[in-house]
Amino acid sequence: MRMRKAVQTDAELGPETRSELHRWVRERLRLSAPEEQALLDAFDGVFLQHERLWQQSKQDAIQAVSAGFTERLNRMREELTARDATSAASRGTSRISSPT
Helix, strand or coil, X not given: CCCCCCCCCXXXXXXXXXXXXXXXXXXXXXXXXXXXXXXXXXXXXHHHHHHHHHHHHHHHHHHHHHHHHHHHHHHHHHHHHHHHHHHHHHHHXXXXXXXX
8 A cells, every 4th residue: 555645744844044044043943142143054054055065066066067068179270181181182182183
C-alpha cells in the first residue's frame, strides 16, 4: 500500500528569506533583545559568506567558459590559417604543373 505525503502549509515549511527568518526567530524563540540580535547577526554572517562563495564560484565558472571559448576560437583561427596556406600552396603548385 502506497503512503501519501502530507501537504505542508507555509507555516510548516519554515522561513525562506532573511526577513522571514528574522520574523520567525522573533516570534518563535522569544529571546532577549541582545540574544536575538546575536543570533540574527550570526545568521547574516553565514548568509553573507555563502553568498560571497556563490558569487566567486559563478565568476570562476564564467571565466572558465570564456577561456574555453577563447581557446576554441584560437584553434579555429589556426586551422583556417593552415587551410589557407595549404590552399594557396596547392594553387601555386597547380599553376606550375599546368601550362597555360
